[in-house]
Amino acid sequence: MSNEELIIGGEEIKKGSRSRINIELPKLYNTATQLPVWVIRGKKDGPTVFISAAIHGDELNGVEIIRRFRKLKILKRLRGNLILVPVVNVYGMMNLSRYLPDRRDLNRSFPGSAKGSLASRVAKIFFDEIVSKCTLGIDLHTASIHKSNLPQVRTNIHNEYTFRLAKAFEAPVVLHSELRDGSLRAVAQETGVPILLYEAGEALRFDETSIRIGVQGLVNVLRANDMLPDVSAKKSKRLPIITKSSKWIRATESGMIRTVKALGDTVKEGETIAYVDEPLGDDSFEICSPFDGIIIGKTEIPLIQEGDAVFHIANFNNLEVADRKIEYFSEGAIEESEFHELNNEEIIE
Numbered sequence: 161m162s163n164e165e166l167i168i169g170g171e172e173i174k175k176g177s178r179s180r181i182n183i184e185l186p187k188l189y190n191t192a193t194q195l196p197v198w199v200i201r202g203k204k205d206g207p208t209v210f211i212s213a214a215i216h217g218d219e220l221n222g223v224e225i226i227r228r229f230r231k232l233k234i235l236k237r238l239r240g241n242l243i244l245v246p247v248v249n250v251y252g253m254m255n256l257s258r259y260l261p262d263r264r265d266l267n268r269s270f271p272g273s274a275k276g277s278l279a280s281r282v283a284k285i286f287f288d289e290i291v292s293k294c295t296l297g298i299d300l301h302t303a304s305i306h307k308s309n310l311p312q313v314r315t316n317i318h319n320e321y322t323f324r325l326a327k328a329f330e331a332p333v334v335l336h337s338e339l340r341d342g343s344l345r346a347v348a349q350e351t352g353v354p355i356l357l358y359e360a361g362e363a364l365r366f367d368e369t370s371i372r373i374g375v376q377g378l379v380n381v382l383r384a385n386d387m388l389p390d391v392s393a394k395k396s397k398r399l400p401i402i403t404k405s406s407k408w409i410r411a412t413e414s415g416m417i418r419t420v421k422a423l424g425d426t427v428k429e430g431e432t433i434a435y436v437d438e439p440l441g442d443d444s445f446e447i448c449s450p451f452d453g454i455i456i457g458k459t460e461i462p463l464i465q466e467g468d469a470v471f472h473i474a475n476f477n478n479l480e481v482a483d484r485k486i487e488y489f490s491e492g493a494i495e496e497s498e499f500h501e502l503n504n505e506e507i508i509e
Contacts, residue, residue: 166208166241168199168289173241176203183289185250186281188261193251195285198230198244206240206387210290211378213245213300215267215344217252217259218363222300225374234379239387243290249282256364258304268342283344291348296325297355298381299344300374302363306461309472310423310454311360311373317402322354328384329377330398331358332424332486333456335406335474356381362460401454401485403476408457408469411436413445417464421471424486425455426479433471436464452477454486 166173169183178201182194211229213222226246235242247253251260259265264279272284291297303309313326314337326334337357339346345355358377360370383390411417413436421433427449434447447470457472464470476482 166199166201166293168197168243168293173199173201175201177201183285185285186278188251195245195250195282195289196247197290198226198242198246200230200235200238200242200244202238202240202387204239206238207295207385208241208243208293209296209298209382209385209387210243210245210294211298211300212248212286212290212344214247214249214253215299216265216301216304216363217247217249217255217257218305219258219300219302220253220364221302221361221367221370221374222358223247223253224366224371225300225378228371228375229378232375232379234388237389238382242382242387243294245286245290248286251278251282258363267344268340270342270344270347287344287347291344291353292351294353296385297344297348297353298378299355299357301357301359302361302365302370303359303457305363306459307457307469308362308367308423308460309359310456311358311370312456313377313400314357314359315355316349317404319354322356325381325384326356327400327402328380329356329358329400330380331360331373331377331400333454333474334400334402335456336404399485401474401476401482403453403474406453406456406472406474407450409433409447409450409471409473411447411464411466411468411470413464414466415439415445415464416462417447417459417470418462419458421455423455423458426453426476426482426486427455427473428452428479447471449473451475452479454482 169181179199181197185193260279262278269279269283272280311331312333313331315322315326317323317336361367382388415436418435436445453473453475456474459470
């Protein structure tokens with residue numbers, strides 16, 4: 161693949177260089193706004209990959225993942241191009257909000273329009289300036305407000321290329337995910353740019369384990385995509401759980417939830433995973449798993465209304481295998497020594 165010319169925000173980035181670029185976005189009534197972009201070009205030709213975070217402005221783990229990732233010394237040996245966009249929805253981040261000031265979801269506004277809403281205009285700038293120039297994207301997310309996600313990669317597992325890269329990421333779970341109208345992944349795929357989604361942690365919170373898995377996952381994917389030297393053969397590969405379907409379990413009663421199961425726990429069909437208690441009464445209601453599987457998402461707020469989504473369960477029948485695979489991703493499983501080893505070898509202090 162030839163990388164003779166790469167122009168971002170009107171600036172040409174030369175091979176073997178690193179640039180920080182600010183792309184103009186629509187102004188607010190009281191301030192100018194820019195989209196910050198880091199571009200890293202290798203000396204040798206290769207794929208062009210974008211890594212983005214905070215399309216939802218309150219999803220912050222990805223911002224920290226990119227901050228740590230772009231300091232890696234190993235990126236000096238990059239083949240191809242990396243375009244890093246740590247905060248896509250700068251408006252939402254300023255307001256600690258998932259949405260833009262027009263209350264629209266940026267991840268339902270693609271491909272966007274130069275004459276549309278604020279969300280639509282931002283979507284078009286991001287798509288035209290970044291996504292359209294790439295051969296692959298990795299989009300970093302967390303759960304929505306008051307929910308948390310077990311680290312997981314979502315993609316089309318029927319696509320051999322994205323499925324291989326999703327497994328290479330080495331998150332605990334790889335989940336087949338259908339496309340949603342107006343989403344970045346759906347529109348990008350239509351134009352021939354496949355995207356991996358990394359979902360981990362909670363909105364407005366840093367989760368250290370999710371961040372570490374994310375940083376290492378980006379390196380793993382670039383190695384699997386022949387963009388970085390692969391020295392990982394010296395270490396055993398972490399094999400994720402692969403699941404084709406999942407379901408959010410909703411509360412049938414209102415009250416205060418008392419959880420029995422945690423993120424990453426396996427559950428059997430009919431097993432009690434939580435209770436909903438009446439805060440001013442004595443009644444208590446069970447929430448049970450509708451099938452065998454693994455909890456990959458859950459609510460983090462104890463106040464529950466009837467119909468609220470409370471547990472996200474991925475369907476997986478062999479619970480013994482699931483338990484063995486998920487064990488090394490339990491809290492603290494990515495040891496401090498392992499992360500410092502990566503820092504000492506590959507990170508510029």
